[in-house]
Amino acid sequence: MIRYHPDARFLTDYAAGSLPTSQALCVATHLHYCASCRVKIRDLTELGAELFSRQPAAAVEGAEFDRLMQRIDSQPAAAEGSATIRPINVVSILPRAVHKLTNGNLNELRWRRIGRNVRLSRLNVGDRQRETSLLFIKAGGSVPEHKHKGDEITVILRGSFSDREDKYAVGDFIVRTRRETHRPVASQDQDCLCLTTLDEPIEMSNWLLRLGLSVINRFSWPQAQHQAY
Amino acid sequence: MNPSRNRTMEFDVDQLDGAGASDVRSGHWVDCLSRVAIQRDRTAFREVFDHFAPMVKSFAYKVPSLEQPDQFAEDLLQETMLKVWTKAASFDPKLASPSTWIFTIARNMRIDLLRKQARHVVNMVSMHAEDEDGEVDLEDIWFEDENSDVFNVLAQQRSRRQIHDSLKTLPPEQAYVLEKVYMEDKSHSEVAAELSLPLGTVKSRVRLALSKLKLIVDR
Numbered sequence: 001m002i003r004y005h006p007d008a009r010f011l012t013d014y015a016a017g018s019l020p021t022s023q024a025l026c027v028a029t030h031l032h033y034c035a036s037c038r039v040k041i042r043d044l045t046e047l048g049a050e051l052f053s054r055q056p057a058a059a060v061e062g063a064e065f066d067r068l069m070q071r072i073d074s075q076p077a078a079a080e081g082s083a084t085i086r087p088i089n090v091v092s093i094l095p096r097a098v099h100k101l102t103n104g105n106l107n108e109l110r111w112r113r114i115g116r117n118v119r120l121s122r123l124n125v126g127d128r129q130r131e132t133s134l135l136f137i138k139a140g141g142s143v144p145e146h147k148h149k150g151d152e153i154t155v156i157l158r159g160s161f162s163d164r165e166d167k168y169a170v171g172d173f174i175v176r177t178r179r180e181t182h183r184p185v186a187s188q189d190q191d192c193l194c195l196t197t198l199d200e201p202i203e204m205s206n207w208l209l210r211l212g213l214s215v216i217n218r219f220s221w222p223q224a225q226h227q228a229y
Numbered sequence: 230m231n232p233s234r235n236r237t238m239e240f241d242v243d244q245l246d247g248a249g250a251s252d253v254r255s256g257h258w259v260d261c262l263s264r265v266a267i268q269r270d271r272t273a274f275r276e277v278f279d280h281f282a283p284m285v286k287s288f289a290y291k292v293p294s295l296e297q298p299d300q301f302a303e304d305l306l307q308e309t310m311l312k313v314w315t316k317a318a319s320f321d322p323k324l325a326s327p328s329t330w331i332f333t334i335a336r337n338m339r340i341d342l343l344r345k346q347a348r349h350v351v352n353m354v355s356m357h358a359e360d361e362d363g364e365v366d367l368e369d370i371w372f373e374d375e376n377s378d379v380f381n382v383l384a385q386q387r388s389r390r391q392i393h394d395s396l397k398t399l400p401p402e403q404a405y406v407l408e409k410v411y412m413e414d415k416s417h418s419e420v421a422a423e424l425s426l427p428l429g430t431v432k433s434r435v436r437l438a439l440s441k442l443k444l445i446v447d448r
Binding site for chain 1: 278
């Protein structure tokens with residue numbers, strides 16, 4: 001049961017297309033799990049289409065249509081229709097964009113060690129202002145207490161975690177604003193995988209740095225678990 | 230004919246004359262798009278182009294501080310209409326109305342062009358191409374919802390009509406903020422910065438507008 005949803009601000013900016021890519025990725029990931037927000041996005045997209053249709057018309061010359069048709073005629077015809085067909089047997093349990101970013105293979109990612117129970121793998125979503133990662137917390141493990149300089153969005157892909165305030169489950173869209181301190185702990189019964197994006201890198205407490213934040217290793221993903229994806 | 234039946238008929242006609250008129254037109258564009266998809270009908274495509282191209286261009290010009298607005302508008306028009314032509318077969322009137330479908334294409338193409346421009350500028354400055362591998366496709370993030378189970382054409386038409394009718398009744402400051410968010414490619418935070426308003430004020434204006442339009446209300 002999803003209890004934490006993106007607020008009207010995130011949904012509107014997403015539907016309008018003005019949300020930064022990494023945050024839009026988080027909203028899209030939430031939408032993968034949340035039918036009620038998908039309905040809202042449809043309505044908000046309708047609003048966009050209505051505003052779009054009401055704009056005063058800009059001048060368009062006939063030459064622009066001719067240029068377009070020339071381009072169309074110079075395209076290889078075979079590529080046209082077939083490009084839109086998506087094979088239906090390639091279904092991933094991971095949300096579509098996350099699947100694409102990871103090639104659906106979490107084992108092959110570069111996982112950075114944070115303490116004993118936490119691994120982090122950075123994703124490149126083409127957003128230079130933010131840092132976007134997959135965060136893995138072993139069952140019962142916890143992310144060291146940290147403060148944010150910027151806002152942090154977390155969406156749970158698997159398992160659950162809790163912090164001082166509540167317990168969060170798959171699909172939950174959790175926003176932590178700057179200067180909030182928190183310490184997520186994964187539930188005992190299952191490993192937790194999250195997508196997370198930060199406006200500015202985290203201020204980690206000192207001991208964490210000593211634990212070797214910069215050690216890059218290939219994290220081996222337990223086989224049975226990987227197949228669950 | 231019995232008078233009460235007649236009144237019912239009139240009521241239906243009223244429905245059509247109101248916002249319903251745009252639905253009638255919408256049927257026409259559905260028809261054109263299917264002719265483009267199936268017969269590669271250029272006359273139908275020209276009709277779609279003539280109707281939507283001016284909106285696409287306006288939508289391009291709304292982006293603030295473009296270096297070459299005319300070039301950008303032309304590029305956005307070309308890319309959007311090329312997609313309309315190539316993807317016409319994937320247009321499904323059960324999932325979206327033609328104007329909504331074309332709006333989402335234009336929106337995604339605009340994000341894409343702006344992102345390419347930004348990358349170009351950064352690369353010029355840093356003099357080396359940044360890691361582009363593994364970058365996500367915009368259409369995976371701003372995807373078309375293909376789950377027709379949560380979709381209800383009637384509900385969608387109703388909400389479009391609702392939006393159409395109640396947009397006129399919005400107080401100017403609310404309409405203004407919506408326009409900025411949707412048309413000018415500005416997030417809430419950017420609108421707040423531009424108007425020197427607290428983020429909370431922008432958020433509440435949008436929220437008030439959305440609840441007037443009966444769209445979403447925060448839980």
